[in-house]
Structure formats: structure tokens, C-alpha cells
Amino acid sequence: MNEEIKTFTISIYTENNIGLLNRISAIFQRRHINIESLTTSQSEIEGVNRFVIVVNITEHQAKKIIGQIEKQVEAIKAYYHTDEETIFTESCMFKIKSNLLFEEPQIQNIIKESNTRIVTVNKEFFVLEKSGRRHEIETLRKELNTFGIMQFVRSGRIAVTKEEMKITEMLMAFNNQ
Known part of the structure; x- marks a missing residue:
């Protein structure tokens, strides 16, 4: 069997x-x-x-x-x-250099299209939060990776x-x- x-x-x-x-x-x-x-x-x-x-x-x-x-x-x-x-779902956070948020219009489109939330913005960096299925988070990670991710963390499944x-x-x- x-x-x-x-x-x-x-x-x-x-x-x-x-x-x-x-x-x-x-x-x-x-x-x-x-x-x-x-x-x-x-x-x-x-x-x-x-x-x-x-x-x-x-x-x-x-x-x-x-x-x-x-x-x-x-x-x-x-x-x-x-x-x-x-x-089920998972959550993740991305930390990215702040200048990209204002200098790269494509990042704003990615944020909007992926239903991602901006948690905080300061002079050095901004933090994004996304909840969803693992494949959605992985797709977003790949898209943002082309601009450079300072930090990334993903939760386990809930x-x-x-x-x-x-x-x-x-x-x-x-x-x-």
C-alpha cells in the first residue's frame, strides 16, 4: 500500500x-x-x-x-x-530602504496590487506587512527582492x-x- x-x-x-x-x-x-x-x-x-x-x-x-x-x-x-x-494563513514583514518608497513608483504599485499594508515609515526604512497564503508571500518577496530587502520574516501557519x-x-x- x-x-x-x-x-x-x-x-x-x-x-x-x-x-x-x-x-x-x-x-x-x-x-x-x-x-x-x-x-x-x-x-x-x-x-x-x-x-x-x-x-x-x-x-x-x-x-x-x-x-x-x-x-x-x-x-x-x-x-x-x-x-x-x-x-489558514501566514503573515510576513519586509523592511526596505525608505528612499525606494518615493523614488520607485513600481514599489507603490506592488504594495497596492498585493494588498500589503505599510506599518511604519521613517527616514531610513519602511516596513510592510502582508497576510496570505505562502505562495502569495513568496511572489511578493520575489518582486520586492529586485529592489533590495533589508529584513524579511514570515510566521508559521495559523x-x-x-x-x-x-x-x-x-x-x-x-x-x-
Whole structure:
């Protein structure tokens, strides 16, 4: 049985404990699975964090990883979803020399056409912010790169599922223990 490799978004609800990130990343490392993106933040429940990890694996591998993650003491629940089952985005910021904003009309067109927001402008530099799919951010990066980018940073994926996740009731019960 040769399963298809797909992009999966793995969501892990956890207690906020030191060292958990290392143990979770070790689960992927032991299986020689590269993490494409990792984001962690507060979840919808006070005191519960959520990891959003993007990997390219088979569904069989995803099921095994979920099982391993849920064995971690601090892991409350883990899920995996395909791109079709989620609504997702990434964010990025670009720092560019200020003179380009005024001397290169093409940059103003790029900003307008790409739905990019100017965060700040001063004498030395200006900062742009863009949210969207990775390919949109990569296209913008390539366009701006021809003018010179002083700094660039992109977040990991943030995602919510299209279907309701019954995690909220579970987390409420967990939180009231």
C-alpha cells in the first residue's frame, strides 16, 4: 500500500510546560519528518496552548504521530487535517530602504496590487506587512527582492478547521479539574 504524501496541519492542545516543544519536535525528528512550519499560541481556553505544525507526510504517518504526541503528559488532544479541511494563513514583514518608497513608483504599485499594508515609515526604512497564503508571500518577496530587502520574516501557519472541533467542551472540562 503506497499512500500519498499530503500537507497536513497538526493541531496540538497542551498545558504550557517547559520542554514540551523539544519533546514534540523529537517525535518528528525520530521519524525523519521535516517540520515545514510551527506556530504556538494561547488557544481559545485560558491556560491551554495550541501548536499548529505543518508537515508533508502520509495519513498513516499522521495517525502515528498523533498517537505519539497524545502520550506526552501535557498533551490534552491532537488532531490532523488536510489543507481542504482548514482555513489558514501566514503573515510576513519586509523592511526596505525608505528612499525606494518615493523614488520607485513600481514599489507603490506592488504594495497596492498585493494588498500589503505599510506599518511604519521613517527616514531610513519602511516596513510592510502582508497576510496570505505562502505562495502569495513568496511572489511578493520575489518582486520586492529586485529592489533590495533589508529584513524579511514570515510566521508559521495559523489555521482553524472548517468543521466544528469538539475540543472546546473537552478543554473546559480539563480546565475545571
